[in-house]
Amino acid sequence: MRTTLLTLITAGAALVAGAASAQVAATFVEAPSRERVAAAFPAKAKAAGLSGAVDLSCTATSGGGLKDCSVIGETPRGHGFGQAARQLAHGMRVSGVATGVEVKVPVNFQADLLKADFTARTPKWTAMPEAADFQATIPKHEDGPNAVRVVLVCDVQAGGVLSGCAVDKEEPAGQGFGQGVLALAPKFKVEPWSAEGLPIVGSKVRVPVRYDLKPVSQAAR
Numbered sequence: 001m002r003t004t005l006l007t008l009i010t011a012g013a014a015l016v017a018g019a020a021s022a023q024v025a026a027t028f029v030e031a032p033s034r035e036r037v038a039a040a041f042p043a044k045a046k047a048a049g050l051s052g053a054v055d056l057s058c059t060a061t062s063g064g065g066l067k068d069c070s071v072i073g074e075t076p077r078g079h080g081f082g083q084a085a086r087q088l089a090h091g092m093r094v095s096g097v098a099t100g101v102e103v104k105v106p107v108n109f110q111a112d113l114l115k116a117d118f119t120a121r122t123p124k125w126t127a128m129p130e131a132a133d134f135q136a137t138i139p140k141h142e143d144g145p146n147a148v149r150v151v152l153v154c155d156v157q158a159g160g161v162l163s164g165c166a167v168d169k170e171e172p173a174g175q176g177f178g179q180g181v182l183a184l185a186p187k188f189k190v191e192p193w194s195a196e197g198l199p200i201v202g203s204k205v206r207v208p209v210r211y212d213l214k215p216v217s218q219a220a221r
Contacts, residue, residue, distance in 0.1 A: 026103050027124075029064065030093035031193035033158075034202030038114050040088055042080030045109065052081035052109040053197070058089055060097040066090070066105065081109055092193070106197030119153070119204040120194050126160060127189035137180035138211065145172050148211040150181040156200050160190045168206065181209050 032040070045052060055073035058066035069089045071082035085107035097103055112118050154165035165185040167178035185207070192201045 026060075026094040026097045028092060028191050028193040029095050030091065031191075031201070032088045032091045032199055033192075034113055034118055034199040036091065036202075037088060037109070037199045040084045041109055041114060042084050045079040045081065046111075046114065048079075049111055050076065050079060051111045052076060052079060054081050054085035054107045054109070056085055056089055056105040056107060058103050058105055060094060060099060060101045060103055062099045064093040064095055064097070066092050066094070066103065069105070072104070081107075084109070106195075108194075108197040110198065113198065113203070117204060119206060120156075120198050120200050121206075122195050123156075123200050123205045124191040124195065125188065126191055127187065129184045129187040133184055133187060134180075134209075134211070137183050138213070139176035139180060141175060144175065144213070146213050148172070148177050148213065150178050150209045150211075152181060152185060152207040152209075154185060154188075154205055154207060156190060156203055156205055158201055160192055160200065162186070162188050162190075162205070162207070165207070177211065181207070 042052075053073075053075050054071060056066075056069045057072045058069040061067055066089045069086045071086065074082040074085075085105075088107060089105060092105065094103060110118075149169065149171045150167065151169035152165045153168045154162035157163050162185050165182055167182055170178035188207060190200050190205060192199070194200055
């Protein structure tokens with residue numbers, strides 16, 4: 001009898017650094033959606049198909065909001081990215097930062113985020129299924145594959161929850177592993193802002209999962 005021993009989340013699941021850094025670590029609990037960032041995208045840059053990146057320095061308020069934001073880095077200059085980033089900062093809220101602390105906030109204006117199917121590459125996962133959840137949904141096969149990889153593509157809704165998930169990759173295919181991971185999609189949750197300063201709510205994310213399966217007798221050696 002072949003028994004599942006190990007389940008492992010890889011890629012974007014747990015290896016992404018903090019979304020913003022300052023004297024203390026900050027976690028974004030509220031941030032503008034992709035639609036709002038697209039609406040704030042400078043018209044001049046949008047017309048030219050330009051992308052931009054801004055670093056803001058903001059002061060944390062007692063409620064976790066951001067105030068007195070100033071532009072400390074802007075590329076390219078002269079296209080309105082800095083001003084647009086400052087406007088977007090008003091819709092952000094962080095946790096884990098004391099009142100009055102200066103927080104560095106990245107805001108990335110990628111031209112691709114103007115598309116409805118924009119995929120954020122490095123989301124920060126705030127919740128994932130437990131190992132027991134994966135164990136419960138793994139198909140039971142005699143002499144089945146040892147290495148399995150599944151990738152879902154999902155939409156991110158308000159609150160960082162996933163919806164509309166579909167199996168994008170399943171190796172090996174046709175053995176039920178994709179459907180098993182798909183059943184666990186409601187247990188994943190992401191922060192609303194990425195490490196690079198991109199909006200997550202309203203974007204798509206990829207959910208990569210890898211299984212390393214071994215018979216109990218082999219794993220006990």
